[in-house]
Amino acid sequence: MFRFGHFGNEASVESIAQWAGMSAGTVVNATRRVMVAFLALHDDVIHWPTARMKEEAKEWVEAATCAEWRNGWIFVDGTLIPLAEKPAYHGEAYFDRKSNYSLNVQLITLPNLRIIDYRQHLLGPGEWIWADSAYPIEAWCVIPYKKPHNRDPANKTFNFWVSHVRIRSEHAVDHLKGRLQSLRGLRQQILDEQSHRRALEWVRTCLVIHTLIHIIEEGDVDSEWEEELIQQVT
Numbered sequence: 413m414f415r416f417g418h419f420g421n422e423a424s425v426e427s428i429a430q431w432a433g434m435s436a437g438t439v440v441n442a443t444r445r446v447m448v449a450f451l452a453l454h455d456d457v458i459h460w461p462t463a464r465m466k467e468e469a470k471e472w473v474e475a476a477t478c479a480e481w482r483n484g485w486i487f488v489d490g491t492l493i494p495l496a497e498k499p500a501y502h503g504e505a506y507f508d509r510k511s512n513y514s515l516n517v518q519l520i521t522l523p524n525l526r527i528i529d530y531r532q533h534l535l536g537p538g539e540w541i542w543a544d545s546a547y548p549i550e551a552w553c554v555i556p557y558k559k560p561h562n563r564d565p566a567n568k569t570f571n572f573w574v575s576h577v578r579i580r581s582e583h584a585v586d587h588l589k590g591r592l593q594s595l596r597g598l599r600q601q602i603l604d605e606q607s608h609r610r611a612l613e614w615v616r617t618c619l620v621i622h623t624l625i626h627i628i629e630e631g632d633v634d635s636e637w638e639e640e641l642i643q644q645v646t
Contacts, residue, residue: 415443416618419597447617450624454616457624461528472523476577483539484554486528487581490518490546491588493595493615499602506602515598517615521584523577524630527623530616542578591625592618 414431415423429436461469469485492514499506499513506513520529520541535541540552547553556574557567589595595618600611 413446413621415439416446416592416594416614416621419593419595419599423594423599447613450617450620451613453624454620457620457627458527458529461522461526465522465526469522469524473577476523477573481573481577483536484542484577485522486535486539486541487521487523487578487584488518488541488543488547488553489521489578489581489585490516491585493517494597495602495611496597496599497601499608501602501604501608515611515615519581519584519588519619521581523580525580525584525587526626526630527584527588527619530619542574542581544578588618588622591622594618 414428421427425436425439429439432439434442466485470482473485474482492508492510492512493516495506495513495515497513503513506515508514508516518530519527520531521527535552540554543553543555545555545558547555549555554574556562556571556578557564561567562571595615598611598614600607600614602608602611
């Protein structure tokens, strides 16, 4: 767990082995066991919202904007997970717009910052996703007006209110990386397809841990389920 919450030299296998008083191999094996345990909880933790969660999200959007925008209760934001070194496996494919090597993760969140998915999901009739200008304009995707249309006064007002609600997706990303700081600089060598999958599993494990903490802190878990989760992890 220490490895997931830190980055840089402090999160290296050798540094943690010295801190914990164990061999580097034990640190790697223990990390793998933790990943297996939390990934087993994936579908119980990260899932499309219940009817109650969905209604609460719609109420938040309505309070922040207007009733006509209630169907825009989902937020999407892409974030880059920087890699500590260039992958040996199709290295140039990881080169991002910021001239770093990274993994690209798309998070789908609620206004309360809870992560509900990181893949595309089918929406209900008339529903849409709030996104930034990097996404295309679609019937299911609402983004701010781009230049030169953003100079129109009415469009400026529209952009203001879109940014007013969409900022929650950026807060969700910041919250995730603030808690699981290994996502600020992933120390995973990508040498082949298998190690690429392990890097993805690391990211997915962080998403599960973060969302599980969010659920518990929000008090959105009954005692029986909490005990069951503890038993599965331990």
